[in-house]
Amino acid sequence: MHVSLDTMVDTLKAAAESSRLRILVLLSRGDLTVSDLTEILGQSQPRVSRHLKLLLEAGLIGRYQEGSWAFFRLTDTDNSRDFVQRLVSGISEADPQVVRDLERLAAVKRKRQDRAAEYFSENAASWDHIRSLHVPDRAVEAALIKLVGKRPFQSMLDLGTGTGRLLEIFAPLYRRGVGIDMSREMLTVARANLDKAGIANAQVRQGDIFSPPVERNAFDLVTIHQVLHYLDDPARAIAEAARLLRPSGRLIVVDFAPHNLEFLRDQHA
Structure with a gap:
């Protein structure tokens, strides 16, 4: 799919900022909430929300609600998603800022796994019985x-x-x-x-x-x-x-x- 020159310029402008590129790198590894991104980026929630708004308007990411939580993801549109994937694939994972972000992302995911393990341990007995x-x-x-x-x-x-x-x-x-x-x-x-x-x-x-x-x-x-x-x-x-x-x-x-x-x-x- 081809887009107009102005549309491409707007898309590149939305991505061409350090924090927003960092957000795209993080979302390329899974869905995250504003709280997750605030913790990882070390920025205030209003600032992170502003970056997310600009990325949403450019069609580079999507948003969905889960109870009281809002999750953000890369766009579902195949062409835009491919564009973002190509963009972030050119960023070195050895970059010091990216390294720190991925370390914090790993910590956020460990918290998820701990919550999941707690829930599973409380319900595993009944699940195992049903599965049998x-x-x-x-x-x-x-x-x-x-x-x-x-x-x-x-x-x-x-x-x-x-x-x-x-x-x-x-x-x-x-x-x-x-x-x-x-x-x-x-x-x-x-x-x-x-x-x-x-x-x-x-x-x-x-x-x-x-x-x-x-x-x-x-x-x-x-x-x-x-x-x-x-x-x-x-x-x-x-x-x-x-x-x-x-x-x-x-x-x-x-x-x-x-x-x-x-x-x-x-x-x-």
Whole structure:
């Protein structure tokens, strides 16, 4: 996609400032809040917010709400995202300022992992019990990998992402991955898992599977893994997922076959 001379000048002006370039470098490694960026950059919140506003207006980054928290990310637009990635890839990671920023970013991510570990430890027992009632995860993942194949693609969306596991196993194939989940606690776990795995090309955000906060006709692969049986209208969720696919995109659904095991319904929803 080509843009006008004036548009390109405005875009370059927005990026051509030390703090804003630092923000782009940080967001290229994952989504962050204003508080995260304030802590990493060592600047006041109003100043950081001003930089973010200019980057938003230039279409270089995006913003989404998760409860009372606002997260910032690189733009979802493929061309603008590629432009930013090329821009930040030319900045040396050995630059003293970048080194300090990445050290502080690592500290912020460790805090996330600590919160996720605390939540997981409180709930792991029930999760492990429920998972023992299912087909083994490895068998499901092997089947998914076989279905998807080895050919790289542009974008993936995981609806009801939970711990972000599908985003993790397909990360080598997609350029941009997005996970949606209603549970903020699960999103905390998913972010920590993606950080731990060193996956910077995926993000997770809070949203309703019936009205996901993503663009339509934009994804090559959409997955719905062990989610439909919790919904009151699974057909509507599938119809919405189909609208999110690009032409020739693929939708993969993993769920229970029909069964008469009432304890799965009564005890495990």
